[in-house]
Amino acid sequence: MKTAMDRNTETKQRTVQLCSVRAGAGLYGIDTRAIREVLGNSVPQQVPLAPSHIAGVLTYRGEVLEAISLRTLLGLERRTGTRDRVLVLEDEASERFGLMVDEVGDVVSVAEDAMERNPVTLDALGEAIFDGVFRMKSDLMVRLNTQRVRPMELARSGLPETRASRAGAK
Amino acid sequence: MEDLTKEFVAESREGLERMELCLTELEQRHGDSNLIGEIFRVVHTIKGTTGFLGFGRLQTLAHAGESLLAALRDGRIAVSGELISGLLELRDGLQTILEIIETRGSEGERHDDDDRELIAWMKELEGGGRPNWGSRPATSQHGGDGHPASNRSGESSFGAQNDSQRNISTGDFDRTLRIEVEALDRMMNLVGDLVLTRNRMLQCQPGDGSYAEQVRRLNTVTAELRQSVMQARMQPVGHLFAKFPRMVRDLALQCGRKVRIEFEGQETALDKSLLEAVRDPLTHAVRNAVDHGIEPEDERVRAGKRAEGMVRLKAYSQNGWVVIEVTDDGAGISAERVLAKAVERGLVKAEAAETITEAEAQQLIFAPGFSTAKEVTSISGRGVGMDVVRTNVEQAGGRVEVESRAGLGTTLRLRVPLTLAIVPALVVECAGESFALPQASLVELVHVPATEAESAVERIGTTELYRLRDRLLPLVRLARVLELEDDAGSSTHISGSRCGVPTAADRCARGFYIVVLEPEGRRFGLMLDGLRPPEEIVVKPLPASLREIGIYAGTTVLGNGSLAMILDAAAIGDLAGLRAAAEGQLATAAGAMAADGQTTTAGAEAIAMENAMVIYEPSIRDSGDIAKRMAVPLSAVERIATVPLREVEDVDGRAMLQYDGDVIPLEDDGGVLGELRAARSTSATVLICTTRERRRVGVVVRRVVDVCPGELLLENTALCTSPLARVKERITAVHRDFAMRQQCAASGRRRVLEGVA
Numbered sequence: 013m014k015t016a017m018d019r020n021t022e023t024k025q026r027t028v029q030l031c032s033v034r035a036g037a038g039l040y041g042i043d044t045r046a047i048r049e050v051l052g053n054s055v056p057q058q059v060p061l062a063p064s065h066i067a068g069v070l071t072y073r074g075e076v077l078e079a080i081s082l083r084t085l086l087g088l089e090r091r092t093g094t095r096d097r098v099l100v101l102e103d104e105a106s107e108r109f110g111l112m113v114d115e116v117g118d119v120v121s122v123a124e125d126a127m128e129r130n131p132v133t134l135d136a137l138g139e140a141i142f143d144g145v146f147r148m149k150s151d152l153m154v155r156l157n158t159q160r161v162r163p164m165e166l167a168r169s170g171l172p173e174t175r176a177s178r179a180g181a182k
Numbered sequence: 183m184e185d186l187t188k189e190f191v192a193e194s195r196e197g198l199e200r201m202e203l204c205l206t207e208l209e210q211r212h213g214d215s216n217l218i219g220e221i222f223r224v225v226h227t228i229k230g231t232t233g234f235l236g237f238g239r240l241q242t243l244a245h246a247g248e249s250l251l252a253a254l255r256d257g258r259i260a261v262s263g264e265l266i267s268g269l270l271e272l273r274d275g276l277q278t279i280l281e282i283i284e285t286r287g288s289e290g291e292r293h294d295d296d297d298r299e300l301i302a303w304m305k306e307l308e309g310g311g312r313p314n315w316g317s318r319p320a321t322s323q324h325g326g327d328g329h330p331a332s333n334r335s336g337e338s339s340f341g342a343q344n345d346s347q348r349n350i351s352t353g354d355f356d357r358t359l360r361i362e363v364e365a366l367d368r369m370m371n372l373v374g375d376l377v378l379t380r381n382r383m384l385q386c387q388p389g390d391g392s393y394a395e396q397v398r399r400l401n402t403v404t405a406e407l408r409q410s411v412m413q414a415r416m417q418p419v420g421h422l423f424a425k426f427p428r429m430v431r432d433l434a435l436q437c438g439r440k441v442r443i444e445f446e447g448q449e450t451a452l453d454k455s456l457l458e459a460v461r462d463p464l465t466h467a468v469r470n471a472v473d474h475g476i477e478p479e480d481e482r483v484r485a486g487k488r489a490e491g492m493v494r495l496k497a498y499s500q501n502g503w504v505v506i507e508v509t510d511d512g513a514g515i516s517a518e519r520v521l522a523k524a525v526e527r528g529l530v531k532a533e534a535a536e537t538i539t540e541a542e543a544q545q546l547i548f549a550p551g552f553s554t555a556k557e558v559t560s561i562s563g564r565g566v567g568m569d570v571v572r573t574n575v576e577q578a579g580g581r582v583e584v585e586s587r588a589g590l591g592t593t594l595r596l597r598v599p600l601t602l603a604i605v606p607a608l609v610v611e612c613a614g615e616s617f618a619l620p621q622a623s624l625v626e627l628v629h630v631p632a633t634e635a636e637s638a639v640e641r642i643g644t645t646e647l648y649r650l651r652d653r654l655l656p657l658v659r660l661a662r663v664l665e666l667e668d669d670a671g672s673s674t675h676i677s678g679s680r681c682g683v684p685t686a687a688d689r690c691a692r693g694f695y696i697v698v699l700e701p702e703g704r705r706f707g708l709m710l711d712g713l714r715p716p717e718e719i720v721v722k723p724l725p726a727s728l729r730e731i732g733i734y735a736g737t738t739v740l741g742n743g744s745l746a747m748i749l750d751a752a753a754i755g756d757l758a759g760l761r762a763a764a765e766g767q768l769a770t771a772a773g774a775m776a777a778d779g780q781t782t783t784a785g786a787e788a789i790a791m792e793n794a795m796v797i798y799e800p801s802i803r804d805s806g807d808i809a810k811r812m813a814v815p816l817s818a819v820e821r822i823a824t825v826p827l828r829e830v831e832d833v834d835g836r837a838m839l840q841y842d843g844d845v846i847p848l849e850d851d852g853g854v855l856g857e858l859r860a861a862r863s864t865s866a867t868v869l870i871c872t873t874r875e876r877r878r879v880g881v882v883v884r885r886v887v888d889v890c891p892g893e894l895l896l897e898n899t900a901l902c903t904s905p906l907a908r909v910k911e912r913i914t915a916v917h918r919d920f921a922m923r924q925q926c927a928a929s930g931r932r933r934v935l936e937g938v939a
Binding site for chain 2: 057058059060061062063066069070071074075076077078109163164166167
């Protein structure tokens with residue numbers, strides 16, 4: 013009986029709830045514990061001279077938050093015409109920021125064990141912001157590290173800029 | 183950290199601040215038993231509470247201090263310089279431990295050893311014997327008398343912080359704010375009212391007549407709530423002054439001078455955030471006054487002054503500003519020395535130096551990289567100085583002025599706004615985006631109509647210039663600074679093909695606005711596409727990662743619900759590569775260019791502007807062909823505002839206006855309001871003026887015609903009912919209430935002129 017309970021708690025610890033989001037063709041998973049709210053029609057105010065991955069600023073409960081564009085971060089073109097969804101993420105220190113994605117899908121429960129490591133061919137930015145990969149029924153879901161996509165963290169690492177300059181060189 | 187501990191730290195800190203003040207006062211008034219009692223109570227309370235909370239180290243130290251103070255209270259030992267120094271060290275020791283407790287939640291691993299020396303020292307003091315200085319490391323380097331305070335700025339034996347850091351770090355503790363229960367109750371009542379008003383508004387049916395009334399009510403409640411929250415944030419500047427007696431004492435000992443510090447107007451209230459903002463500049467100013475201002479004792483005696491120098495801190499409110507003055511009775515700023523230094527540092531050309539006036543020379547101390555200290559001391563003289571003071575104060579929306587008389591002393595005046603949280607701002611448009619520009623940074627607003635747009639901008643190389651009253655003004659295109667358009671003028675807006683984004687060509691076709699800014703003494707014009715009505719904006723801090731851009735001072739939500747970035751005038755200047763030096767060259771160029779027409783030199787122009795007049799038409803009904811014109815001295819005009827007619831209220835037959843939290847009576851001799859109402863206009867133009875008695879009065883005008891230099895004609899008052907002025911070679915009647923204003927013009931005031939076209 014005791015062992016059964018142990019096993020029960022063990023499996024509980026090992027499953028994680030991920031909210032699936034899309035950016036371009038890719039499917040990404042975000043830990044639901046980090047999500048504060050999913051905003052519908054929120055268009056961030058653009059900020060001239062800001063780094064390109066910062067899509068702008070938006071107000072949330074009287075606070076002004078930066079909105080990171082997942083598309084730009086991943087090196088994809090900005091979409092025009094359609095409205096993006098904004099997730100408000102929150103870290104342990106209650107610092108909030110927005111993450112703009114194309115679409116927000118279902119919440120899926122996955123076993124942490126099932127996560128596979130990032131492929132070795134991934135570039136430095138991918139290595140930093142992806143935790144690993146889950147094989148879903150039809151495609152792959154990449155788990156985003158919400159800590160690493162915080163605006164301050166991105167600014168500190170300088171990774172988006174190196175990618176942007178590389179893209180520019182091409 | 184536990185709440186109890188938090189409270190204890192906050193309380194003890196207040197106590198220690200009080201203790202420091204009492205100690206410096208005790209040095210002046212040796213026998214004051216009240217002061218001794220107060221100090222005793224502080225240490226006693228710390229000892230008592232700390233035992234209860236279980237901070238052993240703090241208790242041991244406080245206990246040692248308490249027994250020393252008990253001896254003092256009972257008259258067993260007398261007050262002496264050494265004793266005061268010892269007690270100040272005790273205070274620092276206690277504070278150091280408190281800081282460790284606050285950051286780590288415990289006293290840390292450091293052992294009693296650290297305090298043993300201090301405790302032993304206090305024992306010796308208590309014994310009444312001359313303490314054995316040898317036991318204290320690294321003393322008697324400066325003072326010669328082995329005064330322990332004389333090595334303060336070096337490595338203090340307590341805590342790892344040095345003196346300057348300690349002084350600044352005191353700000354970290356101010357995370358709590360004491361507020362009267364009554365004030366809190368008032369706020370709660372207002373919030374209750376706010377909720378009620380909201381409920382009633384929710385129940386309002388469309389087309390309901392009471393809706394307008396509810397909106398008005400909401401307006402009042404919001405204004406009152408804002409007022410009371412602001413009031414709660416206000417703190418007396420005395421809080422800020424409290425640390426200076428100790429600092430001046432230590433500095434004076436270090437420099438080997440005698441300096442007395444005086445205070446005035448400690449009760450003047452200032453917003454908490456601003457109090458923080460002026461803390462460093464003020465510390466710097468006081469430091470400067472002691473180190474540079476006050477002369478050595480023998481020099482003072484030779485000059486026939488008291489041996490003891492004096493530094494006075496004075497605070498008072500004036501026209502919505504709080505002024506803090508730091509006055510010393512020292513040698514004053516020597517214009518020659520400043521000039522010589524400026525030439526040596528390459529800040530001023532040798533030829534130019536000959537023509538500079540004394541007042542102008544004194545302003546040079548604010549130039550970056552300027553310091554007149556003969557040698558670098560640990561206190562000052564590292565070349566960073568007054569420019570930092572100025573930058574800090576300007577960042578807080580304030581200004582700095584210096585006034586000095588050789589041999590008599592110097593007064594440094596810091597002028598700061600009452601509050602930072604809500605500021606009046608201009609909403610400007612650029613490449614289809616809105617930005618807010620705080621009005622404090624504004625000097626003037628110029629509209630260039632479409633007909634002149636083509637020819638108005640002149641060029642020297644790639645630099646664009648505008649001829650403003652025959653003076654050349656360097657222009658900066660906001661769109662270019664923000665990289666919203668490239669040099670060719672075509673839009674590079676990030677969202678790409680947005681419609682209606684004006685290009686440079688469009689701008690010429692429609693006319694444009696120039697906002698004249700003067701941050702850090704660098705005057706330039708900012709070119710904009712459009713203007714929206716000014717708003718009072720609530721400043722919200724910038725998200726951390728956007729702070730690095732540097733050009734924004736914050737963000738705000740505009741009246742239409744959209745977000746706008748707040749522009750920082752100084753940063754725009756930096757980004758556009760403006761230098762103050764360039765201004766001087768431009769002035770000369772302007773003189774040369776003006777020579778083809780009028781022979782006004784830039785200097786004469788500046789003097790004429792001091793006497794500038796705002797010319798307006800007081801009534802709609804024209805008497806004859808030419809509309810009647812009147813004038814008000816520009817110095818009396820605070821703002822030319824466009825006021826919605828519905829905001830003009832009728833009280834006992836007098837028109838009143840609520841403006842900036844003030845109730846302003848409106849003068850409407852020409853019956854403009856009635857005419858406007860009859861014509862179903864929505865807004866009126868009002869000159870907000872300040873009378874000699876510093877009252878605000880609004881003058882309703884039909885339209886503002888021009889702003890130009892004028893000359894008051896004083897001698898003919900007997901012949902005419904209203905005073906006259908000669909403006910543009912025409913005699914114009916001057917508004918009677920403001921005719922004398924020019925003599926007492928507040929030169930520090932900034933004016934905003936809206937709609938002067």
